[in-house]
Every structure is written in C-alpha cells, then in structure tokens.
Amino acid sequence: MEKVFEGKKVSKGIGEGRVYVFRRNEELIRRRVISDTGLETKRFSDAAEKTKNDLLLVSEEAKKSFGNTGADIFSSHLLILQDPLFLDPVREMIKKEKVNCEFAIVSVVDRMIEMFSAMKDEYMKARYSDIKDVAERVILNLSGEEKYELNEDGPFIVVSDTAVPGDLMRLKDMGLAAIVTRKGSVYSHTSILARTMGIPAVTGINFQDDIDGSFAIVDGNLGSFIVAPDESTKEQYGKEKDDLRSEEEKLLSLRDLPNITLDGKEIGIFSNVNSLSDVSNAVNSDAGGIGLFRSEFLYLEKSDYPSEEELFINYRKAAELMGTKPVIIRTLDIGADKNTSYFGLSDEDNPALGLRGIRFSLRHPETLRTQLRAIYRASNFGNIHILYPMISSDFEIEEIKRLESSVKKELRDAGSPFSDDVKRGFMIETPAAAIMSDVFAADADFFSIGTNDLTQYMMACDRNNDSVALWGDQKNPAVLRAIENVVHSAKKNNVKVAICGEAAEDMSLTKGFIEMGVDSLSVSPSMVLLLRQYIRGLTLS
Ligand code: PEP
C-alpha cells in the first residue's frame, strides 16, 4: 500500500527507482554488546569463509586477465584470512569482551596496522593496506550488503540514516536516482553534492528498514518520499516529469544570452563543479566559466592520493571543455565532513574548527605542491586560476606565495610550460577573512565568498546540524553585513568578487548582491539558466 513520508527538500527534481537501504561501515563497526558469543563467532567464521570464496573467484578472474602477477595480489589477501594472527584475537575478543564481530575485527586490525607501521621493512609496512582491504571485505559480507552490484538492477533510491560525501561519490555511477536520509542539513557537502550532480534528495524522513527493495518516488521539489505509490500517483508524477522536461527545454533558449537586468546591469553566472561530468553540464547550461572546482572530490573517490598526472589530466580536460572561459580550481579543501581514511586526520573534538582546507595543505606542503604543479601545467591548455580555501591569516598567504614561486621555478627549470596569467583568489569563509579582506586584497586577484562556511562561522552554527538551522541562516543581517564589507574592500582595491556558496542560488538575495556590486555568482549547473531568466526580468533600485 502507498505510504507517503514528508521531509525537507534538499535537491530538486523527481527520482524513481527501487529502494536500497544503505548502511555505512561506520555504523556497522560501532561497539555493541552481544549475549550469544558462540553465534557471533560463527557469524565471523562464516563471513571469513565467504570472503575466502569471493577472493578465490576474483583471483581466478585476475589470473585470466593479468596472468600470475594479477593473481598474486589476492594470494596475500587469502593468506591473511588463514592467519591465526588475525583470526584468533578476533575470536578471543568476541568471547572475552562480548562484543560484535565487526567491532572486534576493526580493533584487531588497528592493532596489527600499528605493529606493521612501526616496522622498518617497507614491504611489511605496505602489508597494512592488504589487511585493511581484507577486513573491509569481511565486514561487508557480515552486513550482507551488495553495494557494488547496484548497477545491475538500477535505478536506485539510496535510503540511509545519514550520508557523507564519500558515500555519494562511491554510489554516483551505480544507477543512483535519488537520495533519502533520516538526518541531514541543506548546507552539508552531501546536499551540495546532490544539487551539483542534479540528483533529487530529501531529508528528515523517518523510514523503516522493511522498505528495502520497494519501488518508490522521491519528490525533491516538495520534500516527499512515496513508497509503493499507487497507479494514480505514478501517473501524476509521470506528467510532472514531462512538465519539468519541457520547462528545461524552454530554458535552453536562453543559452548565449547575457545575464543582464532590464536596466542594463550585467553580471557573471558561473558554475560550481566537483567532477568532469559536472563540467560538461556547465558547458551545456552555458555557464560563463567554472567559478569553483571543488577539487577535493577528485581525492574523495580514491583510496590513495591521486598522482600529479591524474590531477593534471582532470584539470586540463576541464580547461579544454570550457575553451576560453575561466576555470577556477580550488585547492584541496578537506577536513570536517569531507574526509577519507588515507588523509590520516586524527579524531578532532571540533573538526570544523580543526585542520581544514589550507591548514591541512600547509601542514602537508608536498600535497599542495603536487596540486599546484598539476594546476600550473594545465594552465597551458586554457584559462585556469587558483582559489585557496579557509584563509584566515596573513602567514598563510605568505606561505602560499612562497610555494607558488618555488613550484613555478621548478617548472620553468624543467622546461614545463604554464600560463603567465594564472590568477590567485582567496575564499572568504571565515569571519577573520571577511574582516581582513581590505588587507588580504593586496595579494589577491579575486575573492570568492563561501557563504556556507561564512554563515557557519559567523553564526557559530554547525552547517551539518539541522537542529540549529534557524540560527545558521545565510540571510542573517550579520552574514549580509560581512558580505557587504568584503565587496566594499574588493571594489576599493580593484579585486573581483564572486559569491560561490549556496546563497548565490537564493533568488531572494540576487538583487541585493547585484546592487552591492558583486561581479559574479557561481551556482550548480542546473541553476545557471534559471538564474539568467530571473536576472533578465529584474530592475535594480
Ligand atoms: C562555502 O563554504 O560556501 C563554499 C563554497 O565551500 P564549501 O561549501 O565547499 O565548503
């Protein structure tokens, strides 16, 4: 029978498909007290056995495709699954501490990794990634999840308690039609990612796991989630989808037209992107350029740092797709909710106030140097500029300038060509940067105001915590005054100023931003033409 859940809209559009209740590893590995240790030990043995069989199959496949070298990779995995050094302590911990086997596996593996990483032998050190891999496979088999086979029966509506950006990056190519979460907020990176990718999403839905496998519809325009819709609902949504499609087609007639108000004020509309497929969408919607390439997503979909070559290929392709239009690449902005294991970030009490963005990059200068080399090299193939996230202090700017000069010298010495016109921009996301913008302007070619973080830090409200959404309002006068101050500093110092946070998509703010003197707005690809249509109907005060 049809069941309608009402929640909060996160990303517009209508998505249909089969429900897939998704549980993240983090939820599975939480410590739980169990009463039947015998049963828990059997769960572990069964999952280890299943993993062994899976690996034997994969190993055979690898042998067919890559010969013995391919199969060798998996033989060390198989050895771990027979190793008493791994199996015995897990069983012992289940028995002694009465804990779930997922927790026992992770605890034992953590201890083993610590032991291996203390060893001098590089080969032994490298073994820890094998152990981690094996443990992950066993945990996946314990959960009965089949997340890597989603594609076969897609499209899917992923239904989850919460979702982090890494989850979405892993699921995006697996027939993902829509996202439903129990907890979430409109300004979290997961929500932003969904909007940029044009995937309908709703949050605040109190679902039960028994909906797994049912057909459902997500209405991102209203914030509702309809499980097992009846025929008349399906028909109604069929019509709505047709209407949306014809509205989108109408908007396409605005391509190649300027973003100009009725009284003649022109403004740039750029696009925010996270991947090359978003860049193609930005081209299709005639964005004036890429205002924010969130480069961290190139890192989040990997299990280790991407190489300079990999980054270079992505940046070069983005530049080529955009032709002469600007492509602003933001350097790695990780930390807080954008995290993955290989960054090795320690558990921080307040990660949003921790080693985020430029702080991480300056603590790991080699990572930043690799990224700068890739960006400069790609600048030879288009109109590329660099944007630095989470700036708050002048010493960061000094260090950035030093690293830029050193990387450029290195490239020049090696005869590697790059453009002379790569501009330097700072994200204005901290109250410190907003207040100091007149000083920071001396070293900037442009500012990009990140209203998501600026609101979070100005209002002291976690952007991922929906219960303080009332206070974390991007329209709060304190935030708008800070923006006005930045625009004023920029104008006085001949520095271009853009807004690239979610406030740029809020049309109730557009007129005010243009009147303040903002030069451009950077929004999701699907918002570019809608915003153009709105601006072309505006008259300024
Ligand atoms: C912002 O903070 O407004 C911004 C654009 O950066 P991100 O959302 O990626 O933190």
Ligand code: MG
């Ligand atoms: Mg930000």
